[in-house]
Amino acid sequence: MKNWIGILLLLWISPAFAQEEVLRIGVAGLNHGHVGWVFEAHKRPDIEIVGIAEPNRALAERYVRAHGLSMDLIFESLEEMLEKTKPEAVTGFGTTFAHLEIVQQCAPRGVHVMVEKPLSVSLTHAREMATLAQKHQIHLLTNYETSWYATNEKAYELFKAGEIGEARKIVVRDGHRGPKKIGVGPDFLDWLTDPVLNGAGALMDFGCYGANLSTWLLDGKRPLSVTAITQQLNPADNPKVDDEATIILTYPSSQTIIEASWNWPIGRKDMEIYGLTGAIFSDNAKQLRVRVAKGYDGFEEEKMDLGARKAPFDDPFSVLKAVVRGKTKLASFDPYSLENNLIVMEILEAAKESANTGRTIFLEK
Structure with a gap:
């Protein structure tokens, strides 16, 4: 009887545990050559793309078809994607100029951000991004290969x-x-x-x-x-x-x-x-x-x-997840x-x- 109780308890808590382990991420933009990395990360059991903000419909359709995903993931604007999918973190794969807008939209919502290098197009943009990140207490990471x-x-x-x-x-x-x-x-x-x-x-x-x-x-x-x-x-x-x-x-x-x-x-x-x-x-x-x-x-x-490198530093999305979940402090x-x-x-x-x-x-x- 005790064994059955243990099994039932395990079955009951496993979905909740699995849900807690999965990092729900949004993607801002698809016109960066490194964007393939995030689609590869989506194949992992601990990373889930919940929404993609990309106004270029043809570009979005090309990536969705290539990776066997649904166009239901695509949103015209970052704001709409954030409101409808509620990601924990957003990864920037658009222009470097767009990095500021990503933080402007994400920080007040408490959504963490990781952008591709460099952080921004200018020191003015960078300082505004930093001010927003610090004010709203989000993590703002920059990924370099x-x-x-x-x-x-x-x-x-x-x-x-x-x-x-x-x-x-x-x-x-x-x-x-x-x-x-x-x-x-x-x-x-x-x-x-x-x-x-x-x-x-x-x-x-x-x-x-x-x-x-x-x-x-x-x-x-x-x-x-x-x-x-x-x-x-x-x-x-x-x-x-x-x-x-x-x-x-x-x-x-x-x-x-x-x-x-x-x-x-x-x-x-x-x-x-x-x-x-x-x-x-x-x-x-x-x-x-x-x-x-x-x-x-x-x-x-x-x-x-x-x-x-040893995990989580062998992969940028593992770093993002570990930092967001408080398991790693940079x-x-x-x-x-x-x-x-x-x-x-x-x-x-x-x-x-x-x-x-x-x-x-x-x-x-």
């Missing part, structure tokens, strides 16, 4: 453990052959190469990675100055925005160089940290090298092949964090000003 990399996590751990001494130079290189050359869809290409909807070109699209990683590695230090040079090396494909950007950040005892480009022949997301006694090379998502200096130009090198200046990404936007804003004026921009203390 490099936040999933076990190599970057390991590089951070080794650096903080003093394996190469105090940092003197950080070099971060990100990019590819350019949006048009790699074949991004027309809906993505239209706004990615628009200076208003994307904020700039390669400077915003890939400069944000280096600013984000530098801020994380240096415990949230703001640079003393920002100097940037941008070029338009492929005006036929990128007539309205830069496609080449080099950004130099100076700190009291180190320098960061960010090389963001839509002209790399081979796609890359790599990072180098140079300390007083050695260097760490995060070559990609899985391969890491550590060199310890020996003599003038000699070194001992250790190579590491790493797998995925560390100070974590790459996903709002405090980190406000500094990122300060750096990118200064970089745009520097590139436009030809001057080094000194940040206010």
Whole structure:
């Protein structure tokens, strides 16, 4: 009899437990090339897309058919989707310019938000988003692919453990052959190469990675100055925005160089940290090298092949769920964090000003 009671009790509580475990998310926009990630997450038992805000009916129908979903999920506006589906969190997969509106709509309703990098198109937008998030006590995360990399996590751990001494130079290189050359869809290409909807070109699209990683590695230090040079090396494909950007950040005892480009022949997301006694090379998502200096130009090198990061940091939607449910608290200046990404936007804003004026921009203390 006791066994039957236990089984009945388990059957009764299981649906409620399962419902509690599922994170109900809304999707704001479908014209971002990364949107496939959220549809893959929907296949998981713990993530459910409850609504999609997308005014472009043809675009919505294309994605719904491709992923075997119902058009009942599609809403003309974000406001309508929020009111009718009541998601716990919203993921932004539209233009970067639209990120502000997402927070304006979600924050007063207590709905948490995760956007694709960068946080916003401007520092003004970023600060308004932060004010709303703080006022209404929602989580506002920014997702970078490099936040999933076990190599970057390991590089951070080794650096903080003093394996190469105090940092003197950080070099971060990100990019590819350019949006048009790699074949991004027309809906993505239209706004990615628009200076208003994307904020700039390669400077915003890939400069944000280096600013984000530098801020994380240096415990949230703001640079003393920002100097940037941008070029338009492929005006036929990128007539309205830069496609080449080099950004130099100076700190009291180190320098960061960010090389963001839509002209790399081979796609890359790599990072180098140079300390007083050695260097760490995060070559990609899985391969890491550590060199310890020996003599003038000699070194001992250790190579590491790493797998995925441990859950929940192996996947952005797992991070979102863990943070929303209070199971994970982001560390100070974590790459996903709002405090980190406000500094990122300060750096990118200064970089745009520097590139436009030809001057080094000194940040206010």
